[in-house]
Amino acid sequence: MLLRLAPTPSGFLHEGNRRNFAITAELARELGAPLALRIDDADAARYRREYVEDVFATLRAMEIEWQIGPHDVAEFEAHWSQRHRTDHYRSELIAARAHGLRTYACTCSRRTQIGPAIGGCSAGCRDRAIEWKPGENTLRVQVPRGSMIEVGDALVPLDEAMGDFVLWRRDDLPSYQLVSVVEDRDLRTTHIVRGLDLLTSSAAQIYLAPFVDADNVVRATYVHHDLVTDGEGQKLSKSTMAGPGSVKDGDDR
Numbered sequence: 027m028l029l030r031l032a033p034t035p036s037g038f039l040h041e042g043n044r045r046n047f048a049i050t051a052e053l054a055r056e057l058g059a060p061l062a063l064r065i066d067d068a069d070a071a072r073y074r075r076e077y078v079e080d081v082f083a084t085l086r087a088m089e090i091e092w093q094i095g096p097h098d099v100a101e102f103e104a105h106w107s108q109r110h111r112t113d114h115y116r117s118e119l120i121a122a123r124a125h126g127l128r129t130y131a132c133t134c135s136r137r138t139q140i141g142p143a144i145g146g147c148s149a150g151c152r153d154r155a156i157e158w159k160p161g162e163n164t165l166r167v168q169v170p171r172g173s174m175i176e177v178g179d180a181l182v183p184l185d186e187a188m189g190d191f192v193l194w195r196r197d198d199l200p201s202y203q204l205v206s207v208v209e210d211r212d213l214r215t216t217h218i219v220r221g222l223d224l225l226t227s228s229a230a231q232i233y234l235a236p237f238v239d240a241d242n243v244v245r246a247t248y249v250h251h252d253l254v255t256d257g258e259g260q261k262l263s264k265s266t267m268a269g270p271g272s273v274k275d276g277d278d279r
């Protein structure tokens with residue numbers, strides 16, 4: 027078993043993050059499972075060292091201990107930053123495409139988007155067979171129409187909720203969805219605890235998982251909690267725990 031704390035250093039932590047840390051650490055303690063600290067900075071375009079300092083300060087103040095991961099900013103930047111692993115994510119993406127993940131390059135920028143968009147693509151790039159040029163255009167996954175993804179008890183209409191989400195960004199960085207599924211595979215995460223705002227991200231990652239051999243991400247136990255506290259020291263009830271996720275493809279037209 028393994029649980030992880032996975033903050034993104036694109037701002038100072040808020041109450042929802044602290045709630046996530048508390049619930050994750052409590053569940054790890056109840057299960058007797060190790061806890062990892064994984065700072066998701068791969069796509070943090072607004073990275074600032076103060077944000078990572080805030081993560082460590084918050085965890086110290088909450089008296090949360092973890093067994094895997096960095097223990098201060100210097101250690102993080104030298105050895106654990108995901109920026110050191112950009113090539114790893116790129117080769118995982120290339121392997122996923124070789125394993126049948128359907129993708130397409132998109133030249134739309136946020137500024138040029140008009141009209142109905144498929145996950146941010148409004149120009150029908152899906153049908154234009156544009157060559158992917160990292161650093162020049164965006165690579166998107168082609169989500170089958172009508173895809174329904176089971177995330178624990180929830181059924182997420184991935185196509186409708188997220189559309190053809192980004193795998194590789196125009197600025198030549200991996201997307202959060204790609205990094206998160208690869209990292210959870212590499213860590214062998216068994217329990218994924220997230221705010222409810224990330225339910226569609228969980229669905230996106232369960233969709234990607236089979237293409238990157240991340241069976242554990244499909245089989246993981248998912249807990250999606252709301253982001254406001256309901257008073258102090260709330261305990262995780264068994265009813266908030268969800269079972270494994272699974273994929274149900276819609277027909278792909």
Ligand SMILES: [Zn+2]
Nearest residue numbers: 132134147151
């Ligand atoms: Zn496009």
